[in-house]
Amino acid sequence: MRHPDSIAAPSPFAGLSAQLQRRSLLRAAASAATLAIPLAPAFAQPAFPSQPLRVIVPFGPGGLADISTRLVAQKLSERLGQPVVIDNRPGAGGVVAATTTLAAPRDGYTLILFTNGTTIGKSLFRLNFDPEKDFVPISTLAYFDLVLLTRQNGGAPDLKSLLARTKGQGKPMMIGTINPGSTQNLSAELFKSVAGIEASIVPYKSSPEVLTALLRGDIDVGFESYAALKGAIDAGQVRAIAATGPARSSWLPQVPTVREGVWRDMK
Numbered sequence: 368m369r370h371p372d373s374i375a376a377p378s379p380f381a382g383l384s385a386q387l388q389r390r391s392l393l394r395a396a397a398s399a400a401t402l403a404i405p406l407a408p409a410f411a412q413p414a415f416p417s418q419p420l421r422v423i424v425p426f427g428p429g430g431l432a433d434i435s436t437r438l439v440a441q442k443l444s445e446r447l448g449q450p451v452v453i454d455n456r457p458g459a460g461g462v463v464a465a466t467t468t469l470a471a472p473r474d475g476y477t478l479i480l481f482t483n484g485t486t487i488g489k490s491l492f493r494l495n496f497d498p499e500k501d502f503v504p505i506s507t508l509a510y511f512d513l514v515l516l517t518r519q520n521g522g523a524p525d526l527k528s529l530l531a532r533t534k535g536q537g538k539p540m541m542i543g544t545i546n547p548g549s550t551q552n553l554s555a556e557l558f559k560s561v562a563g564i565e566a567s568i569v570p571y572k573s574s575p576e577v578l579t580a581l582l583r584g585d586i587d588v589g590f591e592s593y594a595a596l597k598g599a600i601d602a603g604q605v606r607a608i609a610a611t612g613p614a615r616s617s618w619l620p621q622v623p624t625v626r627e628g629v630w631r632d633m634k
Contacts, residue, residue, distance in 0.1 A: 403502040419450040423479045425464035427457040427573030431595040483550040512612035516589040526609040539565040543577045543586035551590040
């Protein structure tokens with residue numbers, strides 16, 4: 368997990384989109400999270416904050432975005448002296464969350480979490496909002512690498528074996544991610560393309576649903592973050608076979624990156 372020190376400048380979305388396009392999965396597939404508020408004219412306000420704050424998260428409970436936001440919300444609440452409430456509004460490529468946020472009073476007490484998925488949402492979905500014009504970014508929250516996960520028993524022990532098995536079995540690899548347009552989902556699409564394999568990418572509403580599908584054998588591999596499925600990884604329910612960052616993570620030093628060995632052999 369990498370936390371940038373700088374505060375996001377106004378309208379950073381185009382820059383993030385270009386950055387995502389330039390960044391190969393082999394180098395770093397990361398999820399960037401940014402807090403934003405609805406754009407509103409400036410008026411005289413009482414001392415802030417004088418009431419609880421609400422952060423709307425466009426993903427279900429238990430996932431990377433939810434966990435990260437709750438950790439920040441706890442510290443923010445301690446610092447501000449007001450409760451910070453998390454409101455999960457998954458679905459429709461972030462439209463539900465954005466619509467809910469824009470319908471709230473524009474007084475600074477309702478915030479929304481944006482991710483890489485929001486950046487590219489305009490090219491994937493017909494949105495009823497403009498993330499660049501309707502919101503003001505106030506802070507970058509975090510960056511995360513992803514891990515590729517298989518079942519502990521019956522799953523491939525490493526990425527090279529997984530790819531070899533897929534190419535030899537004559538049927539598509541089943542890949543599970545959270546909703547379409549998310550960093551996990553787009554990273555899986557990039558992986559499928561670069562690896563040159565037949566694969567079906569199955570979207571789920573939340574990270575726990577991806578885990579359940581993996582444990583049931585509905586999917587062969589899941590794309591998620593260590594933070595989202597830490598309990599299952601540490602308990603040995605699932606195996607992390609590769610990480611998408613440019614170097615091994617200090618959280619999972621035993622897990623090789625996608626670049627290590629496998630990709631060089633494929634070139």
